[in-house]
Amino acid sequence: MSINRVLLALLALSLSLAACAPNTAAPAPTSPATPPPTVTAPPPATATAPPSSPTPEAPPELATYRDTETGFELDYPAGWIIENAGQPGATVILWSEPVAGPGTDGVPEGVAKIEITAGPPTGLTLDQLAAQQKDGILSANGSVLEEARVQTAAGLDAVRLHTMAFGEALSLITIINRRPIYVVGFGDLARFDAVAQTLRAIEPAGEAPAPGCSTAYADGARLYCLGEGDTPRLIAESGEGQITSPAISSDGQWVAFVTVLPDFTAKLWAINVAGRFGLEPLRYLAGPDELGNSDPNVLVSVQAFQWQPGSSVLFFNTRFQPRDGMQGPGEYHNDDLWTVDAETGAISQVRPRGSLGRFFVSPDGRRIAISNPQSIALVNVDGSDFRLLLEFPFINTASEYAYRPELQWSADGSAFFASVPSPDPAAPDAHAVFYRFGVDGSVQALAQVPGNFVWNPSPVLFSPDGRRAAYALYDQAAQQWTVSAHNLDGSGVIALASAPLAVGLAWSPDSMRFAYRFADGQGGTLATIGGAGQSFGEGLSVIHAAWANNDSVYFLANQDGRWGLYFQHLGEPARLVASLADGVASALAVRR
Structure with a gap:
């Protein structure tokens, strides 16, 4: 209590x-x-x-x-x-x-x-x-x-x-x-x-609107925004489960998050952190009771969610689970699409069950890119004008889940990008094709790169300007991971690092720097395209990083069993912002 x-x-x-x-x-x-x-x-x-x-x-x-x-x-x-x-x-x-x-x-x-x-x-x-x-x-x-x-x-x-x-x-x-x-x-x-x-x-004496949120992080059952001087500001605490996946609206006014309950169901919440009178009360948006289900033996929960830029609307899809527990490994996706307005609480279904896969909202808030196990599509945010852009063979994951490519929008919203692996990642000729998909429906294969892109801890990350793709591949002979930046105009590949372990993390907003990490206790590097890089998080085990601007990063790391949220500016040492009970990559959100 x-x-x-x-x-x-x-x-x-x-x-x-x-x-x-x-x-x-x-x-x-x-x-x-x-x-x-x-x-x-x-x-x-x-x-x-x-x-x-x-x-x-x-x-x-x-x-x-x-x-x-x-x-x-x-x-x-x-x-x-x-x-x-x-x-x-x-x-x-x-x-x-x-x-x-x-x-x-x-x-x-x-x-x-x-x-x-x-x-x-x-x-x-x-x-x-x-x-x-x-x-x-x-x-x-x-x-x-x-x-x-x-x-x-x-x-x-x-x-x-x-x-x-x-x-x-x-x-x-x-x-x-x-x-x-x-x-x-x-x-x-x-x-x-x-x-x-x-x-x-009435308006309280001396009250002023609270500042919005640009950086949010979860620590167990608590959720914080960073205020002036990176001072943590408690904005929510869960009495029923862990808080995860904070997401900040494009104007910094709202922070949405999910609570995961002991029975593994999930609830979606939002809080207005910049109301006229400061923090407003938490708003419960969606969970098993609101989403409903025709089968009384099944519970439906929020799975993934994303803000529609320029609005108080969240898009989300759902998953299901039997009331008597999961029946072994596998996927429990409903592959649907919903919206909920954090301001009004109004919920509506955009696409029915089985019609969509992973979804990615465009920066202008007008379109949604869709990733399925054998196709990539584009649809308007109201569910209209569904366009199938690419079909490809089913990709073998040697497990119970189906591979759905990660889709990444360019900063200007004119196109999105994807890396689509070949069907068998263990085959000698395994490779991935990098694609550009225009909002006009055009599809362009930009490059084919040999290697195993499925069983890989480092995802392919496209730069915000759409000019490069960064990735890491394992060299079996050298027993090394090599991080590279591939120029998508065909002008070559830039080798960034080779190490026993190297994992890509994130591009800077201006697409000029790329952050990647090394093995436990070895920190990482902020690599500059065409210039010298800088170490970050030296002596720390980094698991996640997000750029605050073009030359500063927040990152989650562990040192001697103690987790923390850190900040580092180029040319300066890292500093601890807040100690954390544990480390989860999905616990950090940064709005730029």
Whole structure:
């Protein structure tokens, strides 16, 4: 159970007990200086409403309580008594009339008491907050008489609870500016809704939009963005599984990720890291419940996903698994295509099951390149104008999976590239053909290179400008791996390195440098095309690298059993950005 969960459960109990203590304010929740968000199950409602602008003044018969630090206000009858207003962190109490006597006598008949509490920032959804409130009631041997999803007059999504625990109470729970707000009424409940319904969001004093995200990384069940000076900024924490595969939208506003649950199903989430009021609540987008399946014995999960550039839309495909577990090795792909809008939560199916393979969205967000075991195709993002561009023989992998070539778009989106191996990678004449596919449907074979490109730890990586392909091939006689950059205009091959192990990692954005790594503990090299290279990560076991710009890289590496995220600029030594619990290549995302 998370710290926030314990605190909010205690809050629920204290609010219920407060009905027996009219002169004593319920304690405000406390939290760590930076409370971690928690990822759990059901889909969230829209949690942050736009502030009223300008803030309306209450009618003469009403007064307004305004919390400018948190960013909300509500109206109440002008003759009511207010306690604790202006006290940071305190629960504000409204009384319909003065109450005398000790606090153990309960709320007198005919008197209304309303408590307003702002919790610490959270990543919990509205449904999760309501569930925690109910847990607190039930743990006090109370009961929930009624529960309903409602909207306030200002359009805030909220949960209204009618409960009984040491007294009858009504509660309105909502989220404003990433903070849970609890409005709880005791005594004369007939007057509760008229006050609670006026709750609305305003712009917090001194708040400014949060910066977007250019580098994100996962560390176990936590997800971070790097802020100014590479300071890690916790943006999400999963309470149900590992976080993996962060992906940043093209404008840096959204970070999407997957949580992998103990039963190996997966859920897709997104968070707006540059909202008007800073981090917005996490948004649960898709999982087994949302994707559905006609076979009750099968679970469907998100497999791969990618942002559509210039939008808040994610494309994803799915996989399946039997409820009673995997039935041995093999592929469990649905080969379909879906979209989900992180802003609205709307899900739609673009292509049905069995119609697509691996997918790669173009940089302009207009087209999708498709890779199948025996073909490569192109389709518009709405699923229309499907064009089969290339067919080739099935490629033997000597295993249970089918080889689907990696497709890589040029930076300008005018074409994409692929390396297609020959059918038998063990044959003496094994080779790969490098292709260019234009968005106009043209197909051009650029080069045929001998070698085994299937059982190879180093993928073929095409430069962003489409001029070169970098790869590593094993020389059996020399017992060496040779890293090369092949000029696709036919002008030759540039040998970059030979070593007992050499694995290509990534091209720089300007296509002038190529990063590759060596064996454990030997770091890697940032090779410059036509110039001198530079070592990086010396003494480290590098597993993954991503360029921050044309002369700087982030990389994941291990030293003496300790994993870390590192940064290195050309001409400077590497520096540790953050220590990690373990090392997974899919844990790092960099937006340029």
